[in-house]
Amino acid sequence: MTLLKELAAAGNFTAAVKELADPLSRRLNLPGVFQLGLVVPDAVAADQTLQQDMALSPAFMLDTDIGLWIENGQTIVGGSVRYGFTYHQGYELELIEPRQGCEFYARDMHPDGEIFLQHLAVRVSDVDAQIARLGRLGVPLLVRGRSGAGPMVGNIAYLDTRAEFGIITELICTRFLGISTRLPPPSLARYMGRRQNRGGNRVLST
Numbered sequence: 001m002t003l004l005k006e007l008a009a010a011g012n013f014t015a016a017v018k019e020l021a022d023p024l025s026r027r028l029n030l031p032g033v034f035q036l037g038l039v040v041p042d043a044v045a046a047d048q049t050l051q052q053d054m055a056l057s058p059a060f061m062l063d064t065d066i067g068l069w070i071e072n073g074q075t076i077v078g079g080s081v082r083y084g085f086t087y088h089q090g091y092e093l094e095l096i097e098p099r100q101g102c103e104f105y106a107r108d109m110h111p112d113g114e115i116f117l118q119h120l121a122v123r124v125s126d127v128d129a130q131i132a133r134l135g136r137l138g139v140p141l142l143v144r145g146r147s148g149a150g151p152m153v154g155n156i157a158y159l160d161t162r163a164e165f166g167i168i169t170e171l172i173c174t175r176f177l178g179i180s181t182r183l184p185p186p187s188l189a190r191y192m193g194r195r196q197n198r199g200g201n202r203v204l205s206t
Helices: 004-008 013-028 043-054 127-136 186-199
Strands: 035-039 060-065 068-071 080-088 091-098 116-123 141-149 152-159 168-176
Touching: 004 013, 004 043, 004 116, 013 116, 035 168, 043 060, 043 080, 043 091, 060 186, 080 186, 091 116, 127 141, 127 152, 127 168
Parallel strands: 035 091, 116 168
Antiparallel strands: 035 116, 060 080, 068 141, 080 091, 141 152, 152 168
16 A cells, blocks of 8 residues: 555655656556545545645545446446545645445545555546557456536546556546536635635535
């Protein structure tokens, strides 16, 4: 298990992440990693730890229901997750607190409640095309997901790259009004995180 605190203590956080991420991107012909997926038992508490220990800005926190979620060929209905988005040295840190029906995240919880790096994420323009391409290379699909509200749509897939790289890979394509874009945009996430922190209402429900 790779813990966030191990990367933070490496002296050069960016270099430590690139050491994990670059071989994966090169070998699988994928874009560079932009996000670290961090599984935690309590996203609000983890955010407070990151503010104190790493001097990060408050995360933008939200509770959301999972739309389409197919894991090991079985569709899961009624799942929900609490997410937090913050940033460090050019990387998005995604705090993930599994709630209802999210065993994919929950089973990777660190036994001592540490902030655990479960996956690395890359942005792609077509998730299904990449699933098919990587499948031909022998990379197994773990989860296929889709969520969204109104004009916002998110497509994700988790691929099992642990045997070769020691970590799961996530493919993400988010669109607003059909246009590929990053959601949430970093500037908005930072603004919302600070606003939530000042107002005392730490979590937005969607």
